[in-house]
Amino acid sequence: MILAQQQRALTMLFKIEARAEPSRQMALAAPLIATGLTIVISSIFFLTLGLNPFLTLYTFFVEPLTTKNGLSEWLLKASPLILIACGLSIGFRANVWNIGAEGQLIMGAITATGVGLFLPFQESGLLLPLMAVAGVIGGMAWAAIPAFLRDRMNTNEILVTLMLTYIAALILSWLVHGPWRDPEGFNFPQTALLPNQGMFGVFDYAYRLNTSIFITVVVVVLTWVFTERSFLGYKMSVGGAAPSAARFAGFSSSASIWIGLLASGAAAGLAGMMEVAGPLGQLSPQISPGYGFAAIIVAFIGRLNAIGIVLGGLLLSLLYLGGETVQLSLGLPSSIALIFQGMLLFFLLASNFLINFRFRKIAMRAH
Amino acid sequence: MLTPQAVQKLFETLRQLSDEGCSILYISHKLDEVRDLCQSATVLRNGQVTGETDPRKATSAELARMMVGSDLPEMMVESSELSNAPILSVSNLTLEAESVTGRSLKSISLEAYGGEIVGIAGVSGNGQGELAAAISGERITNAAEDVVLEGRPIGHLDAGKRRDLGLGFVPEERLGRGAVPPYELSENALLTAHRKGMVKHGMANRKKAREFASHVIDKYKVKANGPEAKAHGLSGGNLQKFIVGREIELDPRALLISQPTWGVDVGAAAHVRQTLIDISRSGQAVIVISEELEELFESCDRIYVICHGKLSQSLNRAETDVEDVGLLMTGIGSQTNDSGSTTEGFDYAV
Structure with a gap:
């Protein structure tokens, strides 16, 4: 009897098939499904650890936002994620896979700091704009290397951008340990502090959030206009969705490569500049907690759409904060926080699958 | 794809097989071949049987009517x-x-x-x-x-x-070359018809693209749920009519x-x-x-x-x-x- 039931269960087959049209309901429902699954599975997970799931989830998602400092930190961390993800989405839509935004961020931070510390405009109001320009150029220049190699020699930009990240990190390390080390810094591997004219103003001296967040807002709007409304953005998207159609229409693939990499490099370089001219105030060996890599996740959670990226950036930033909060107030190990973060991101990206595909039960065969 | 000579060779073989007592189910949209080869024919349209006939006695036009549902227009050359x-x-x-x-x-x-x-x-x-x-x-x-x-x-x-x-061009692959599969017809209009005043100051004019797509849909009798229909949701024939229409409208x-x-x-x-x-x-x-x-x-x-x-x-x-x-x-x-x-x-x- 049991065997027969098992056999029947085995013959209950499901087929995955592509939808003729992407489902609009699913596009809205997917994040809810992901959230629901995360809450259910993580509750089980927390229960097995002897934790109260309600309290833990509350500590993770709500507690960080109950203080002004929490809100400030939330936006401060979301800003570079959103900025970089906006740049990445432009390339990703065209199948240009810049994985090395972290390296471009570092180079942007280096060039911006170089301008801030060593140019003779220390007291000028022009210093901050010049640093921003230097950051953009630094990120773009670092991204131009894989663009050139991909365009001329057909190298794989995924590998090149990733490997250049390590080179950038080592250049940074060399600078702060060597030539740029602050002579009055007690031998710590860091540069001197940037002059006041080279720092973004904060809204309130009690909190770290600064005016650079307006730059991110502007970039989000520009990205939306570029991807959703401009003809160049359309041409690049065609190259990503159907390369043969782009060739058929005469859209240049090397333009897509250059624009995709330079735009993301510029955004990452600017984010690096905003970090040093904002919360950091100087260069040190670790200037980014992996914003450049996390922004890849943000871009995909946001489905490569500027508005989605804002939501994705806010979510990931909250996950960072929540992870810290549960460690501090509940004493959870950081690995638990990481498992939870991974779970949510996994469900979010996996449920997007349902927008374009569906499961269909195949008729049961009687044995 | 076979040359006419190879088709004749194939038919000889098939006839020999059927003479030896083998039943053959031959699926084709080529009416002449069906009339030449088969003893009875079942015609399908939209997943339904629309007629059964002896193709040796029916004319190509009669078979076509069953397939299409109406008389084929005569070619005007x-x-x-x-x-x-x-x-x-x-x-x-x-x-x-x-x-x-x-x-x-x-x-x-x-x-x-x-x-x-x-x-x-x-x-x-x-x-x-x-x-x-x-x-x-x-x-x-x-x-x-x-x-x-x-x-x-x-x-x-x-x-x-x-x-x-x-120079106009309609490629043999409609999905992925002549049209971008997940894009709406209006977005696919933009693919080549953007040169008909659909781009201003670098911005794509979606409204004009929609109008152009609607015009092509009406004029070339494309069966689609309007210019918002996704290209990969159309049947091969209707997408082909859309692409041909789009290229011809570029004059x-x-x-x-x-x-x-x-x-x-x-x-x-x-x-x-x-x-x-x-x-x-x-x-x-x-x-x-x-x-x-x-x-x-x-x-x-x-x-x-x-x-x-x-x-x-x-x-x-x-x-x-x-x-x-x-x-x-x-x-x-x-x-x-x-x-x-x-x-x-x-x-x-x-």
Whole structure:
């Protein structure tokens, strides 16, 4: 009897098939499904650890936002994620896979700091704009290397951008340990502090959030206009969705490569500049907690759409904060926080699958 | 795809098998073959049986009516005046294959005048794809003069610039080449019709694109849920009508169309063919690459045959027949051309 039931269960087959049209309901429902699954599975997970799931989830998602400092930190961390993800989405839509935004961020931070510390405009109001320009150029220049190699020699930009990240990190390390080390810094591997004219103003001296967040807002709007409304953005998207159609229409693939990499490099370089001219105030060996890599996740959670990226950036930033909060107030190990973060991101990206595909039960065969 | 001679050989074998007592279920949309071969026929349309008949007694028109649901329009082919000079000409085009499975083109020359439809016949994989890409601009040729449009060398230009100068192209792959599958028809209108005032200050005018798509849908009788329908949601025939319509609405001087009726139902195929005849009669040059000899003989004024990457001399439709062209397709045919010389520069290898 049991065997027969098992056999029947085995013959209950499901087929995955592509939808003729992407489902609009699913596009809205997917994040809810992901959230629901995360809450259910993580509750089980927390229960097995002897934790109260309600309290833990509350500590993770709500507690960080109950203080002004929490809100400030939330936006401060979301800003570079959103900025970089906006740049990445432009390339990703065209199948240009810049994985090395972290390296471009570092180079942007280096060039911006170089301008801030060593140019003779220390007291000028022009210093901050010049640093921003230097950051953009630094990120773009670092991204131009894989663009050139991909365009001329057909190298794989995924590998090149990733490997250049390590080179950038080592250049940074060399600078702060060597030539740029602050002579009055007690031998710590860091540069001197940037002059006041080279720092973004904060809204309130009690909190770290600064005016650079307006730059991110502007970039989000520009990205939306570029991807959703401009003809160049359309041409690049065609190259990503159907390369043969782009060739058929005469859209240049090397333009897509250059624009995709330079735009993301510029955004990452600017984010690096905003970090040093904002919360950091100087260069040190670790200037980014992996914003450049996390922004890849943000871009995909946001489905490569500027508005989605804002939501994705806010979510990931909250996950960072929540992870810290549960460690501090509940004493959870950081690995638990990481498992939870991974779970949510996994469900979010996996449920997007349902927008374009569906499961269909195949008729049961009687044995 | 088989040559007419090979089809006859296949039919002999099938008849022999059925004489020996084997039952054969033959699925085809080629009405002549069904009438030639089968003793009874069941006609399907939209997943439903629409008729059963003895094809030996029925006419092609009767079978077609069951398939399409209405009478096929008669082809209207009027004679026309040719332009003085060729609108599109390819001269001595040689192009290396891009991949090991590709076919190299060997000194191909052809001309298409305004007012005529020129066919290119051949068994698939003999260089049709490479020739189409070289003419359309998806591949740049070695010398600019290899392809000339209205006296202007265009071999060095990409597909977009060639389209700007008046060269239209409909590729055989509709999904992924002629259209972007997950995009709406209005977005697919933008793909090539953006040059009709749909871009201003670098911004795409979605409203104009929607209007253009609606216009094409109405004029070319595309069955779709409006300009918002996704390209991959359309049937092959309807998407083909949309792409053909889009390219014709750009008002090209010369139109190259590859496999115009592949996977297209009989009704839509007749519509596409009539459209091609109409635009050629209004003074445009039309080049049709097809494996369907019936189709070429029905609508073309002249036919070239491509085999092993080489192109035959041009054959006037009135002076040739399926037999001749079929032999040329296999590369073993003798051929006569306009001036009566034979088999010059032709490849005999099989």
